[in-house]
Amino acid sequence: MSPTNPTPSTSGMRPMPIIRSRTGCFTCRKRKKKCDESGCKRNKLDCIWPEPAPTSNAKVSTATNSTRVARPSFGASSTGSQTSIASSIRHSQDPDHELEQHDPHSVTDPVLPDSIPEHDRVPHNGDSSPAYGDTHMMDADVEGDTHFDVDDDPVESVVDDNAQHHHQPSPSPSSSTSSSDSPTAIQATYDPDTANALTLALQPSSESGLPLNGNIVMPMSMLPEQGHHSYELLSYYLARTANSMGNGSTDVNPFISKLIPLAFSKPLVLQLILAQSAAHRQASAERHPSDEVAQRYYTDSLRMFRNVVDEYVSGNAENTLVLTVGSLIMCLTEVAKGDIHGTIFDHLTASKSLVSTLLTGAQNHVYDDLPDFLIEYYMHIAATSMISIDPQYNSQSLLSPDIEVRARNLVGRKYVGQLCGCWLEILILICQIFHLGQVMSSPTEDGVMSPSPDNIVNFAFLQSQVMGFYPDPSVTPYTRLAGLVWKQATLLYLWTVLGKPHQQPQDSFQRALIESAVAEAVTLLDQFPATVRINTSLCWPLAVIGCSTSDPTVQQVLRTRLQTMLDTIGLGNMRQTLVLLEHIWELPPEQVSPWILCRAMRERQIWISFA
Known part of the structure; x- marks a missing residue:
């Protein structure tokens, strides 16, 4: 059963209607679809619900994340990348294959809710750090064929979701590596010199969670206004040219x-x-x-x-x-x-x-x-x-x-x-x-x-x-x-x-x-x-x-x-x-x-x- 909807705001402004996609299971929140559990069963999706949280905590979390969404991500302070978007789109476009070969670290994992504290969202076992979506990717018009119902468009949902949930975890290293053929995907393992140099260049904040163990996923916002060739060339420089x-x-x-x-x-x-x-x-x-x-x-x-x-x-x-x-x-x-x-x-x-x-x-x-x-x-x-x-x-x-x-x-x-x-x-x-x-x-x-x-x-x-x-x-x-x-x-x-x-x-x-x-x-x-x-x-x-x-x-x-x-x-x-x-x-x-x-x-x- 779903949890009780939070109490509407009592401010002078007209509150937004509480829609099912904001209070549904994790999977449907990411898909931005209404959920009565039947859709998840029909599409063979994991239907996982959050634990009930106090109303006051939900309000504080909602306000905090609203502020975060309103702030555009630029330069080194953001760790969002097109890698997560491209990888998510590719997985969403082939649901049958995804269901047959389910990866516990794949992008179809439940999205952690806004009310869960920061320390509960720390990646484990070398997973990528939380990624914040790039603002210049929000206008992308992406389409994909799926086997879901007519009103279920997971591709559009993923792009939409990245526009409103900047704190989603990015794909794990395994899923990012598998998407290296994407023109916007780039990942490499560099030596300590590279890790230290990128750390100095980016000056990551505590919330960015940039791993310093040498396994660096370069986010899109590191190179604003650069095309996918730039990421390939920077990766090649770090891996080959600098050593040559x-x-x-x-x-x-x-x-x-x-x-x-x-x-x-x-x-x-x-x-x-x-x-x-x-x-x-x-x-x-x-x-x-x-x-x-x-x-x-x-x-x-x-x-x-x-x-x-x-x-x-x-x-x-x-x-x-x-x-x-x-x-x-x-x-x-x-x-x-x-x-x-x-x-x-x-x-x-x-x-x-x-x-x-x-x-x-x-x-x-x-x-x-x-x-x-x-x-x-x-x-x-x-x-x-x-x-x-x-x-x-x-x-x-x-x-x-x-x-x-x-x-x-x-x-x-x-x-x-x-x-x-x-x-x-x-x-x-x-x-x-x-x-x-x-x-x-x-x-x-x-x-x-x-x-x-x-x-x-x-x-x-x-x-x-x-x-x-x-x-x-x-x-x-x-x-x-x-x-x-x-x-x-x-x-x-x-x-x-x-x-x-x-x-x-x-x-x-x-x-x-x-x-x-x-x-x-x-x-x-x-x-x-x-x-x-x-x-x-x-x-x-x-x-x-x-x-x-x-x-x-x-x-x-x-x-x-x-x-x-x-x-x-x-x-x-x-x-x-x-x-x-x-x-x-x-x-x-x-x-x-x-x-x-x-x-x-x-x-x-x-x-x-x-x-």
């Missing part, structure tokens, strides 16, 4: 812990992250048949970036941080794409000015340790891109004094990062070696290019610095091995500034040193697999090693490793690095050197960075 950008040298991945919270407060950063994720997905083995989505997000991010640049030029200094982060993200987006048109160098030039401005700004201290990550970010891209510049015709330096000073401070603190690993000191030395190459390639007044005494002293100093580098013992084994590979590659880069090794006699000292460094590098590479994350930072060393040897066995080792990296990590510049090396290996050995990479790029019309 970072090399795993630290426990915390700043591509998640730093950039994700910033993305939820800065629309430009979010758009750039989505574009990067789309570019990475398109370049990887999981690429879509069409690159329309990746191209659209890339174009939109460029347009949005241009608008913020216009505001910055107009005097809006508040955009300095956003533009700095944005320009660096765009650099690695080109890396993920495998861009061959040299677009990354335009972004890198802009980043140099923006990073310097940010470091010397009055509000530098308010960014906490974010500038450290930005210094690492810039140093990694700049050092690995210089080899693509012809030192004979370009005297420009990508390293400003402000950035170099901050980078050296990080080296003094034994900084370890997800881009530079433990070899930030090596990146600084690479920039200095490139500068030495610029000076030595400049002809003197008599047209002769020979090292001056200053060049010789500088060479000796740089060699001692590189040879004195050794990874900190506290780093992980893979990071230590990768740091030693970088050391050998940097020695090759330095020694070949004196000339092409295979132009020297067979017993020359330079040639012996280079062959020894190549052999040492290959031995180090054999000690860790090509599938681990640390390989994401190895394009530059592999390119230098490949340009320093004519041994087919070594070339095959590098070829296999790059192909494996491409298959597992999936960054586009790995493919282009292999393409460029194949071209280099076709040349006579006497013409091969790391310093002719820029000329090979010009011949092949491939302008890339080895970041």
